[in-house]
Amino acid sequence: MIAELLSSLSSDVMMGLAQAAGAIVLCAAVVALCRRFGVHVEREAAISIGRGLVQMVMVGVVLALLLHGSLLIGALILLLMTIAAAVTAARRLKGVPGPVLVAFWAILAGSGVVIAAMLATSALKPDIAVLVPVGSMIIANAMNACAQAAERFRAEITAHVGQIEAGLALGARPAATVAPYVQSAVYASLLPRLDMLKSLGLVWIPGVMAGMVLSGVSPTYAGIYQFVIVAMILAASGITGMVAVLFMRQRSFSPAEQLILRRGQDA
Amino acid sequence: MSGAGEGAIVLRAADRGADLTWTTGEAARVAAARPRSGLMLEARNLSRAVGGRVVVDDVSVQVRPGEILAVVGPSGAGKSSFLRLLNRLDEPTGGTVLLDGEDYRTIPPRDLRRRVGMVMQTAWLLPGTVAANIGFGPRQRGENLAAAEVAALLERVGLPGYVDRDVGNLSGGEAQRVSVARTLANAPDALLLDEPTSALDEASARGVEELVVGLVDERRVPCVIVTHNKAQAARIATRVMVMAAGKPVEIGPAREVLHDC
Numbered sequence: 001m002i003a004e005l006l007s008s009l010s011s012d013v014m015m016g017l018a019q020a021a022g023a024i025v026l027c028a029a030v031v032a033l034c035r036r037f038g039v040h041v042e043r044e045a046a047i048s049i050g051r052g053l054v055q056m057v058m059v060g061v062v063l064a065l066l067l068h069g070s071l072l073i074g075a076l077i078l079l080l081m082t083i084a085a086a087v088t089a090a091r092r093l094k095g096v097p098g099p100v101l102v103a104f105w106a107i108l109a110g111s112g113v114v115i116a117a118m119l120a121t122s123a124l125k126p127d128i129a130v131l132v133p134v135g136s137m138i139i140a141n142a143m144n145a146c147a148q149a150a151e152r153f154r155a156e157i158t159a160h161v162g163q164i165e166a167g168l169a170l171g172a173r174p175a176a177t178v179a180p181y182v183q184s185a186v187y188a189s190l191l192p193r194l195d196m197l198k199s200l201g202l203v204w205i206p207g208v209m210a211g212m213v214l215s216g217v218s219p220t221y222a223g224i225y226q227f228v229i230v231a232m233i234l235a236a237s238g239i240t241g242m243v244a245v246l247f248m249r250q251r252s253f254s255p256a257e258q259l260i261l262r263r264g265q266d267a
Numbered sequence: 268m269s270g271a272g273e274g275a276i277v278l279r280a281a282d283r284g285a286d287l288t289w290t291t292g293e294a295a296r297v298a299a300a301r302p303r304s305g306l307m308l309e310a311r312n313l314s315r316a317v318g319g320r321v322v323v324d325d326v327s328v329q330v331r332p333g334e335i336l337a338v339v340g341p342s343g344a345g346k347s348s349f350l351r352l353l354n355r356l357d358e359p360t361g362g363t364v365l366l367d368g369e370d371y372r373t374i375p376p377r378d379l380r381r382r383v384g385m386v387m388q389t390a391w392l393l394p395g396t397v398a399a400n401i402g403f404g405p406r407q408r409g410e411n412l413a414a415a416e417v418a419a420l421l422e423r424v425g426l427p428g429y430v431d432r433d434v435g436n437l438s439g440g441e442a443q444r445v446s447v448a449r450t451l452a453n454a455p456d457a458l459l460l461d462e463p464t465s466a467l468d469e470a471s472a473r474g475v476e477e478l479v480v481g482l483v484d485e486r487r488v489p490c491v492i493v494t495h496n497k498a499q500a501a502r503i504a505t506r507v508m509v510m511a512a513g514k515p516v517e518i519g520p521a522r523e524v525l526h527d528c
Contacts, residue, residue, distance in 0.1 A: 169356060170380065171381035171453060259356075
């Protein structure tokens with residue numbers, strides 16, 4: 001494995017570094033042009049370019065090591081990605097008790113169900129080199145769906161405290177008082193993915209398809225496979241959004257059915 | 268009683284042992300008590316603290332059937348916070364509320380809120396027709412109000428023929444009357460009102476006052492109304508509780524507590 005890694009370093013990596021140098025020269029030219037217009041981004045651009053290059057080389061080296069590992073390592077990587085995604089999405093769940101757990105279970109439910117379904121239908125090979133990149137795409141989209149659903153639900157609840165409490169005061173179940181806001185939050189989390197599906201091939205050709213075509217796969221099959229991936233992303237987002245909002249709904253009320261999620265409340 | 272606030276109504280105030288004859292714009296009180304019935308609403312050492320700040324501090328008061336207790340005081344005195352504790356929209360951090368001696372924490376929250384009806388400062392009507400709003404409470408229990416019942420409730424709050432009106436086309440006073448009718452559709456045993464006329468013009472406010480006084484009298488329910496308007500409290504209340512910094516600082520018959528109104 002190490003020999004293979006060193007071999008790849010000596011050929012592909014050297015070529016990649018040469019291409020990176022070309023890209024850096026072009027960026028430097030743009031920075032110089034900016035300077036002529038009085039826009040001074042020299043220092044910031046140098047730091048960004050340097051960081052970006054170092055980070056991506058490091059990620060490449062780690063992946064080169066990991067992608068030769070077992071399927072168990074792949075599952076572990078996806079689990080760590082899910083935890084990281086939960087921590088990120090939890091920032092949008094301010095005011096909800098246990099935000100990281102809510103985000104974790106929602107993202108795990110969405111991405112877990114979809115990845116399992118893709119493996120079961122052979123849409124995804126049980127190979128770490130395929131599982132990790134495709135799984136990470138699904139987890140990343142589930143994270144965005146979780147954050148969008150949570151943000152929308154929280155905004156709706158805090159903007160409609162009066163209506164919700166009027167319903168509670170009339171003896172309504174908490175779930176009935178927030179039903180319209182559950183619907184709008186789930187819809188809000190699905191909308192970007194629905195737009196993505198609509199514009200597929202018309203506005204953009206996603207990375208998976210582009211990569212497959214470049215590596216010699218039939219463009220038709222690559223297109224169909226890309227559709228499968230985006231459709232699965234939509235499914236994962238839907239499940240994640242629904243689970244996140246249902247958890248939030250449950251945690252927005254006390255056991256005595258009092259609304260506890262309010263504007264500016266942190267806990 | 269006229270829905271538009273015209274004409275005369277006769278009220279009975281249980282604790283004073285007096286009939287009240289009220290023509291729009293004036294209140295006159297005449298003797299004679301009506302036998303008491305219905306539910307006794309009692310706050311016992313009721314307190315609530317939020318983030319270490321005490322908003323309601325050890326309030327004990329009883330409200331008898333057919334009695335209107337007005338809660339007055341400056342902004343931030345804890346009036347609305349106190350009211351919200353009475354139907355458990357907020358949780359007390361001390362003390363409790365008794366309904367005819369029964370601790371309200373033993374009553375399922377939805378049953379409790381049906382029994383202790385609340386009219387809020389803003390009507391918060393649901394989008395749709397007046398009839399759909401009136402039937403909201405019973406629908407939560409799987410009951411459908413008959414058209415005749417809806418019509419009778421609207422007649423009672425002075426809005427005959429409003430059944431199919433869209434709530435988006437109602438005035439502030441009409442919306443508040445629908446809100447009252449919606450609460451009444453639950454057949455509450457007690458009535459809470461949180462500044463129900465603060466957003467209304469004088470004529471609409473007087474109409475809602477008359478409606479509340481008439482309803483409390485005919486249904487013999489205890490009623491607690493929060494108001495910043497001392498003149499309003501003097502017009503409709505049997506007793507008045509003055510609050511400051513979450514505490515009741517004075518409580519007694521309206522004419523004694525509000526002698527300057």
